[in-house]
Amino acid sequence: MTRRHEQIAEALREAIADGRHPVGGALPSEAELAERHGVSRGTVRQAVSALQAEGMIGSRQGARRVVLSTAPSQSFAELRSFAQWARAGGHTPGGRVLESVRCAARVEEAALLQLAPQSQVLRVLRVRTLDGEPVLLERTVYAGWIADAVQRLPDDCESVTQSLYDDTGLVFAHGEHHIDAVAAGTVDSQRLGVRRGSPLLRVRRTTTTPEGRPVESSDDRYRPGSVVFTVRNSTQANPLARLGRD
Structure with missing residues (x-):
């Protein structure tokens, strides 16, 4: 069975691919994503970490994560x-x-x-x-x-x-x-x-x-x-x- 953070990661990939989160734009905050998907911020953090490891998003301390690419x-x-x-x-x-x-x-x-x-x-x-x-x-x-x-x-x-x-x-x-x-x-x-x-x-x-x-x-x-x-x-x-x- 697919775990919840994997489902959220896939939803974010799809949103990036179809332009809802365009390259150069910021992702919603962890709190916003947690509320949207009905999960804890820890689960959201696991999901966005997967995208960060793929190079699709980036981050720096104190700032929202930014979309870097539409491809892994x-x-x-x-x-x-x-x-x-x-x-x-x-x-x-x-x-x-x-x-x-x-x-x-x-x-x-x-x-x-x-x-x-x-x-x-x-x-x-x-x-x-x-x-x-x-x-x-x-x-x-x-x-x-x-x-x-x-x-x-x-x-x-x-x-x-x-x-x-x-x-x-x-x-x-x-x-x-x-x-x-x-x-x-x-x-x-x-x-x-x-x-x-x-x-x-x-x-x-x-x-x-x-x-x-x-x-x-x-x-x-x-x-x-x-x-x-x-x-x-x-x-x-x-x-x-x-x-x-x-």
């Missing part, structure tokens, strides 16, 4: 799978394998996965959904040593990360991400329901075990408006590196 965000401060991130934000994740084939690694794939040239890899094309809507197309290349375990998973596996941990004990510990924008090609447009040439947010990532052994390399393409990535930094630490082009 994902931070690079921690490594989480798509399904883990979606559930943490109160959303329902889904996925389906569209293609899966074993083949020889390309030169760049072998380098990223630290494999010998022409080593066998598993190449998987997978669409990810958020609350039933397609939002992400993943082109993932798995190192040969984990390919059997990946292929044993059902095509609609909700979380590959969790399933591989449950089945084999594999831990995805480190990730390197490169972010840019690309135009949607034929496959992207068909699978994500956008026009050919539409801008997609692309995240290219390589994930390794705690020992640094590469597990996968992936090209992830997000539908416009489906997700916002956030980076929080300071003078002491900066998790994001900006690279120039030659």
Whole structure:
């Protein structure tokens, strides 16, 4: 059964999405929301904390919470799978394998996965959904040593990360991400329901075990408006590196 604070969080997401609480505007106070929903301020605080963790709202001491985005965000401060991130934000994740084939690694794939040239890899094309809507197309290349375990998973596996941990004990510990924008090609447009040439947010990532052994390399393409990535930094630490082009 959905808990009360989750219901309130979802109601706030819907109000933000349809413009009742526009970006830049302030949310009602905790007292107002508590009265509106017939709950305690503590329950309201749990609900708005979920939206704050998603990056949809922000706050500062002594001021009302302000709407920052109409889309849930994902931070690079921690490594989480798509399904883990979606559930943490109160959303329902889904996925389906569209293609899966074993083949020889390309030169760049072998380098990223630290494999010998022409080593066998598993190449998987997978669409990810958020609350039933397609939002992400993943082109993932798995190192040969984990390919059997990946292929044993059902095509609609909700979380590959969790399933591989449950089945084999594999831990995805480190990730390197490169972010840019690309135009949607034929496959992207068909699978994500956008026009050919539409801008997609692309995240290219390589994930390794705690020992640094590469597990996968992936090209992830997000539908416009489906997700916002956030980076929080300071003078002491900066998790994001900006690279120039030659």
